[in-house]
Structure formats: structure tokens, C-alpha cells
Amino acid sequence: MLDISAWFNDLLAGNTIFTADTLGYYWEGLVTTTQLVFLSLIAGLILAVPLAIMRSSKHKWISLPVYLFTYVFRGTPLLIQLYIIYYGVVFIDGIQETFLWPVLREAFYPALIAFTLNTAAYTTEIFRGAIKATAQGEIEAARAYGMSPRLMMRRIILPSAFRRALPAYGNEVIFMLHASAIASVVTLMDLTGAARFVYARYYAPFEAFLFVAAIYLCLTFAILFFFRYLEKKLLAHLRPQDA
């Protein structure tokens, strides 16, 4: 342990930018970014499954509202959505007195809400495409077995739709990680916020941003790796068989 800290101090010796202090900011940023992206993806996923089912409904009055939601959130920049949710809400009279304020007061939750709604909209459309692409034969077979629409959705359509959606959803996760870089505009100290802080304090754009780019690359690799593993497991039946 002592060796490691000594080695670490040697590594940092004579370095004015990457001191223990600034590395602390980067670490704090890594934690914030990870929390924000992970939580918004989980919440977005949970929202997206029922929304995707509604969106593929034959009834207009069910699918249309969901379509409007995805249209608005996919049709406007995430940065604008974040501005509206963070700065916009304070212009609602008396918002400070409502039960919502303790949540909206912190920069973290408005950012989380904006990211969740945004990823939910994209994920809904990804799932809807996958549901629509279910092979007709599978549906006919399910009907022939006498499955109710509900059971058929649960046992036949959704499981195969999830598999089909996996590669596209992996991309969405990576996009979300990169989109989270805008969190620093609402004072959150995420990875990009830490880089901007170091940049502004030491006037060192190359060091500050190259370092943070390297961290984003590592995170992206981890996500890629995870989805490749999932695809290998879940899409095994699609691979060519060995003789």
C-alpha cells in the first residue's frame, strides 16, 4: 500500500495540473457521470417498455400520445430540454413552496429527469421497431396455441423483440454517456464539468480535455464489452453453427 502511494506521488511530482486535488475533481466527476447515466438509463428503460407496447397499439388514442412524446423529445436538443427543466421551472410562480422544490432545487434531479425522458423517448422507438419486426409466423403460431394477446406479448413478442433491439440499444447507451457531457451547464460537477474547471483554473485545455476524453473512452469500452457479452449470450441462436 505504501509502495503504491509512494509510486503515485513520484508520478505526480513536479506536475502542476494533475495534483491529488484535481484528480479528486475528476474522480467526483466520474462518480456523478456514472450515477447520472446509469440511473437515467434504468428509469428510461422501465418507462420505455410499456410506452413501446402502447406505441405499437392498433388504437390511435393509445399510440398517438406516445408518438407525440417521442416526437417532442427526439425532435428537440437535449440541451434545450435541460435548460427548460432546470431554469424554466423557476419561473412557475410559487414553485418554491411546492413538494417538488426539494427535488428541483438540486441540479442533479432536473438533469436526471431530462436525461430519463430523453432516453425513454429514443428507447421507446427502438423497441417499437423491434416489436413491429416480429416474424408473422411466430404470432400465428402463438395464436394457434390459443394464447391471449397479453400472454403472447409476454412470452413471444417481447422476448424476441428485446433480442432484436439489443445492438441498437447498446448504441443508445453510448450516446447517453456522451450526451451527459452537457450536465455541467447546470453546475453539475460531472466529468466534463471537472475538465472545464481544471481548464479554467490552469488554462490548460489540452491536458484537461485529453485526460477526460481518455476516461470517456474507457467507459465506452466497458459498455461495448458488456453489450458484446450480452449479444453473445442472448443472440447465440443466430450464430452460424459449427459442423
Next chain:
Amino acid sequence: MKKLLSLSLLGLAVAAASSAQARDYDNVRIGVDVPYEPMEFRTAEGELTGFDIDLGNELCDRMGVTCEWVEQEWDGIIPGLMSRNYDAIMSSMTINDERREQVLFSDPYITMPSAWFAASDLGISEATEETLEGMTIGVQRGTLQDNYVTDNFSDVADISRYSTADDMVLDMEAERLDIVFLDFPIGQSTLLESEEAEYVVVGERISEPKEYFGDGFGIAFRQRDEALAEQFNEALAEVQEDGTYDEIFARYFGEEDAE
């Protein structure tokens, strides 16, 4: 590879330096971070104005050059000077040692203390580690106020950093911030004169230690542009001599003295 990269960068720098020396300025581009009322801001009609703007234009007139104002967010304002997006910075920049390593400063043209601002019902009369414990402090990212607060209060309080002073004032009015640390005149014109709520100055105005608060505001230039800085200094002395300076000062700060 690394060596190659730094060599080529060096080559670029040398090329840039030699062309810069050959350059005679008859059009000076000045970087400014807007809004920062009353130093630099836009009127309702969208016209750029403020103490820095008026003084800068006056200086350019005296030097017989045309000034062009280039807007740049604060946290990138020194890198923008280095990358030649503009030739000078006149944007309420305090002269201090940390910045002297990066840029060349003119003589100080005004001295401004910093101050803490809070809603009148916050109930503290002084900003110390004890009174600020657990509070959320707002500062503009990369300012000397940011450095001061980061070094002195980051253990006891939360610090929210903003790109512009405007966003910070908005969050103060939204009650997301408990207290902000700002250049005094900026807080005065944005918060003390606010109609949204009643704000007060907490404690004394602060201009010590010099390590943070420096020696007043200066115009910043690239280190090699000594001739340009000298021109500005001469024009500044002239303007202060003949009373034009006092006239511009009174336009934005009334009769109150600059301390």
C-alpha cells in the same frame, strides 16, 4: 510521435510569433465576456455597452485604431487570446500572479473589491467557515472568486460553478443558492437593485489577500505584444489625465468612489 508532435507545435508557434511581430495593429480585436453588468452588458436594444466597452472604445480612439469586440465565455477567455481569436482582453480581469504567467497586463484601470451577497433573511453577518457551513455558494467558473472560495470553503460548503454571472443571479432568485461571491459592482447592479427579492452584502468588501484579489483590473495581451500594451498604457494615462476617465466612471458608478 510525441516528440514529432511537440516539434511541429513549436514550429507553428515560431511561425505565429514571427508573423505577429511583423503585424501593425490598426484593427484591435478585444475579447469580452458579456453580460457582466455594469462593466459589460447589452442594452434592451441589443447594443454592447458598459464601463469596459466605453473606456476601451475611448482608448482605441486615442490610439487611432478601430476596436472590434469579440464575445467569449469567461472560462475560455485566456485560451482564446492565446489562439489569436482576439488581441486583447478587456473584461473586468483582475491582475494577479497566476495570470501574469500567461498574459501581459496593462496598468490597472480600475480597482474593484469582491463581496458576498445573500438574501436579507439569510441571517449571517459575516462569511466564515463556521457561518457558511453546509450552504451552497455560487461563483463564476474560473474567476478569482472561484479560486478563493474553492481554496477556502470547499471543505465546509457546496460550490456551484456557473458559466455566466447571469445564470448565477437567476439561480439566486430561484433560491437554489444561499450566497454568492462576486465582484462588488456586479453584485450591486444585479442583486442589490433586483426587484425579485431583497439582497444584502454580507460582511465587508474583500480585496485581500493579494494572492487572490490582485492589483485591480487590467487589459490583458499576449506576452510578446509589448508594443501594443505600451500604446494602451499611454492612451490610458492620457484619458485619466484629461478627465475623460472620470466622466466614463460617473456614467456607470455615479459619484461613488472606486476605492
